[in-house]
Amino acid sequence: MYYYLNNFLIFSLFGHLFETLLFAITQMHNKSGFLYLPWTPFYGVGILIIIFLHDYIFKLNIKKTFKHILLILSLFFILSFLEYIGGFILEYLHGYSLWSYEMVPLHFKYVSLPTSIVWLVMSYLYLFIIRKYSDRLLKMIPKYLTIILSLIFIVDLVLTLLKLIYIKTL
DSSP states (O other): OHHHHHHHHHHHHHHHHHHHHHHHHHTOOOOSOSSSSSOOHHHHHHHHHHHHHHHHHTTSSSOHHHHHHHHHHHHHHHHHHHHHHHHHHHHHHHSSOSOOOTTSSSEETTEEHHHHHHHHHHHHHIIIIIHHHHHHHHHTSOHHHHHHHHHHHHHHHHHHHHHHHHHHHO
16 A cells, blocks of 8 residues: 555656656746645556556466557556546636647647657656666655655645635635
């Protein structure tokens, strides 16, 4: 359980840092995430989906080539669906879109083909290069720190949702 919590928390923080740097480099005036603190839970949920899909598919009794094909297709469609649903929910909560791929070719609302391909490539880099190193680091995180960070995340999420609900009732 701590392994998955740590992945969620660390990659939510990493995702926020990644997007913040990306927005600074591209001079976009976007804010990563929707919470008060520097988390972008899309990345935390995404990494859990990536791990679960990989671990499930690679336990199947099929040829390795088919495992990779199944993993590629699953990651592409499920992560694209996650981004689409996330964009839809956040637009509903905020009353406006938090991101748009209108300037990207082959886009549809909150997703685009090039972006989905980038998520797929990043997923493979994580699974087959980065994961062995990040797993070692994640195992070094003390349980008490995981619990503290989890509680902080939950409080941040609850406070953000209460604020959004309050604003929607006005």
